Amino acid sequence: MAIIAHLDLDAFFASCERVRYPDLAGKAIVICIFSGRGEETGAVSTADYAARELGIGAGMPIRQAKHIAESADADVAFLPADKEYYAMVSERVMSIIEEYADDIEVASIDEAYLDLSSSGSYADAVQEMRRLKQEIKADTGVTASTGIGPNKLVAKMASDQDKPDGLTVVTPENVQDFLANLPVRELYGVGPKTAQRLESMNVTVIGDLAETAVQRLIEMFGEAKGVSLHRKANGEGSTELEQREKKQLSRITTLQEDTRSMSDIRPVIRELARDVHRRLRQRDIQYSTVTVIVISSERKTRTRSRTLPAATCSLETMYSTSEILIDEFLSGHPEERLRRVGVRVGNLSNGMQETLDAFG
């Protein structure tokens, strides 16, 4: 039987900064993404646990977070996000994790799954994870919350139970009890909308969901989602770890001011495209879909995309396609001004696309 662990680095970006700047000891840390429009406009990316206690959280406007910090007369450091540095720390952590498992799945910059099946027992898997947590802390200074279970779903939900720096084990015989009393909202894949619809069916905890006839769930949510909810509520999940390949790459930014003028937007789009292109080259990847992301003055996000006849790595194609898509969007929305714009490429394939002219 499979034994799977999930590991989640605690308030990861904030932890990285604490490692880099030991003088921050005693202060709460808030990682910010500044929009560049004003001195302190932007949003919170990560709040460490001390900041969370004050009521500061991810997604919150920086101004609001600062207001909270001032009102509480708390000592809070607001630092700009440095993603490249966090990616370096993440790589070090992931390479430590690799030494502890036959196979790992890097799920994101701060999350990974481990296949610990060869540990033999849950007790041994627990010992392995204790040692792993210690080694990560000793080598990189960051802490992790971990969960162990019979599949990825249970392991991930277990790792959510005790944060920061926790370790929660759910053995196969404990899966039902573990899930039964948790609010449905905590089931991975249940957001506010699904939770509300479940509420209307008098389903409030995962145990209720597990007892609901799958047919009823299908009627409410459709075939795919109904079956998926039923399986998850019953603690069923995949034990297959995947070698994830990036499916898309994007850059998005906030414009200096709201505009619908192509002469303002074009240079920005080009800069974003150049950056996306640089990252594609680094990885020797080609793309065949270009998407532009636009956020209007009213904060409404929309996208327009186009799939090309063939994969390419051309920067010129990325420029021209994104400009056409932006143009089309503006023509279709003559009243709207844009606040933010982004460029995304998808349908990625590994390079090595030899030209086929030998056949032509």
Added chain:
DNA sequence: AATGATACTCGGC
């Protein structure tokens, strides 16, 4: 009707 590709939105972090 079934299948797969594409286009677009949503929400987690």
Added chain:
DNA sequence: TTACGGCCGAGTATCATT
């Protein structure tokens, strides 16, 4: 009083093809 980023993958709607 309000305050508002930059990513990513999953989910869903829609379309083309058979």
